[in-house]
Amino acid sequence: MFLLGASYYFYMSWKAEYILLIVVSTLIDYFVALEMGRSESQSRRKKLLFISILSNLGFLFAFKYFNFFNDSVRSLFDYFNIFYGVPAFQVLLPVGISFYTFQTLSYSIDVYRGVQKPEHHLGIFALYVSFFPQLVAGPIERSIHLLPQFYQKQEFVYRRTIDGLILMGWGFFKKLVIADHLSVIVNNVYNNPTDFTGIPLWVATYFFAFQIYCDFSGYSDIAIGAAQVFGFDLMKNFRQPYFATSINDFWRRWHISLSTWFRDYLYVPLGGNRVSQWRWYSNMMVVFLVSGLWHGANWTFVVWGALHGIYAIISVVFARFWTNLPERSKNLLHPHFQTIIQIFLTFHLVCFAWIFFRANSLGDALYIVTHLFSGIEISRGYGLEVGGLYGLSIIVGAIALMEIVHLLQQQQSMREMLAAKPIWVRWGVYYALVISILMFGKFGITEFVYFQF
């Protein structure tokens, strides 16, 4: 109950009245699931599931998408000079709504499928919905993983607490030292793209790739670490995504909780890959389009999603082509070199899509795309001068350190590696982490990128 109170207080410290949304959503799904558990009738269970889906997606639509679709329809009507009088819905987007609605939806669907028993304890269920470490930006937890943990007696475990604190420290390092420094340069270019051509657009795009990774994975690490300190295990949300060797591999490493959610609750129900070839491609595109829309109410996110859909389809087509190649042709390059090329290509495909994700409008995105190779006529410098050479050194050094850690993690978890070292090495690393955050971190009011979703 303490954790539930703390979680509600945490959410209310942003905007108190919006706690009502979480409470209503919690109550609806709690009672719907209980009824589904009592009902033998498949048709009645389906109707109850529909209530849950409608209410959760209804809240999401009202607060997040109504104005987007309304504006799009208005633009269409204006194009044909037809009067359109539906006003905009003046409301602030509730923080974390995309995350907790998906989390409660997964619970309702799992109960419907019989995978999860309905939770009878309202307080425990409310805690599942609102657990503060992952409430505002994930990971989107499954009920079968998180709910049972609330019934376990939590005892203090030294190693687990230390690991949780280290993970939080690493998250703060990624956010404050890397992401927030990168945001200065990225914002300078992406908020005024027409002032730049060529190299600055490349640099800002690469930097955004690292900014969004460090920002989001940094938050995830803080959330997972905080939960760990309290004795709870949350799912891993990132697994060195820029080491992916294909787009499918990328989505097994990036925002894992969301991509598995879409796989289990949208892709598989649509038929997945157990359908005709064209239906399979269509399923992939639908999933990525919805994923794009989930990220934001803007056509740039839809295009971002569509690009990944196209990548996924092409990779399936290419996989077939690759399978049919003679073995001799497949082994022309050394496997390590082949892996490097795959990582390089995948990274650039992802970066190209990030252009649309970050751009403030489709016009800006198209400008950037069409001016990537337009020479180096610069009216406002490279865009890097806002950070200065010193700021750039911090960024490059911190990213290099992060990637070294990632490379080492391919062999063994850093925490296991540290645990095996003598105390003076461990404490040296801890102090270095804390002091580098204090010395090189950007403090002040900076939001986490994924809070806007």
Place this chain on the structure above:
Amino acid sequence: MFRFLIKVTIFLLVGTIIINTLAYIAESASPNPASQFLQLDQKALRSLLKHSSITKAIAIGNSHTFAISFDDLDIEGFPIGRAGGDWFETSFILKRVIPDLKEVDTVFLPVSYFSFYENNAAISEREIRRLHLYASLPSWSSIEGDYYHFLLGKSLSFFPITTVVRQDNWKGVFYAMFHFAPAHAQNLAIGDEAQCQYMKVSELTAHARSRATEHVQMAWDLNAKEPELYLEVYDTLADTIQFLKERNIRVILFTPPYYEAYTLHYQDLDFGTIKQMKASIKAIQAIADIEYYDFSTDREISMNAQLFSDSDHLNRCGRSLFSKKLKDIIRLDR
């Protein structure tokens, strides 16, 4: 759990030593402006209490306090101007130091155009000044409800985080240590403090525009964030005046001279705030025996750029002239 607590304690103790070492290195190589404010606060309060037996008057408030020159007022007085200080802090300091200043019979309080819309605890860039207040004042109480800043402020004394966490991410320190020449801020001043440094009219006017805009924006932002702030500041000021009057201390409120462009630009952006400030002072005067002197548009001073170090602060010559004019009006020998 016990083992964990022991290790955490040792970790924090060693961490404190490291933080203090880093703070020493940073301050030696390249003093942080924020920590310089703290040092000034600490020095001022120590000096004041050291001279408590002879101090007859004090001037206390934000940086506009320094418009007063006690030498030119011809009185044993002490200024405690805190750059960016707000009324809550001024009141807090007064209530703690006045009991120790037995000889003080006059208190000067500057009232700026934006004074009723200032609360450092509510502005993230200025929270540090609230921490400095608690770090420099030897008191174990806080401004009402301000426990968070109180705890952080008290911890500054032995855990100088604000000296290690620098806006420039240690760029100034490393540049100084490795003898790289840092980019110098453009020095617009002509002359030095002894010679009454001043800016060129064009630069002073530009400064006035940006400073007025900054002050107006701060007031608007705070008013939007804390609609009750104006009333809270008013109540704090009224309460402070009552505290001083109960001790038979003469209270003199003043608005110092500002460069004319500052006032003009401020009025253009937000005349309402100035009007409201003056109305509030009038309301307080109606219920308490206090004096208010508005020199903000004094023609002899406000139109003379050479009397200002920047658009809302007088230089040494300006302070001298203003203080002499003030002395003639208030007649401190009465």
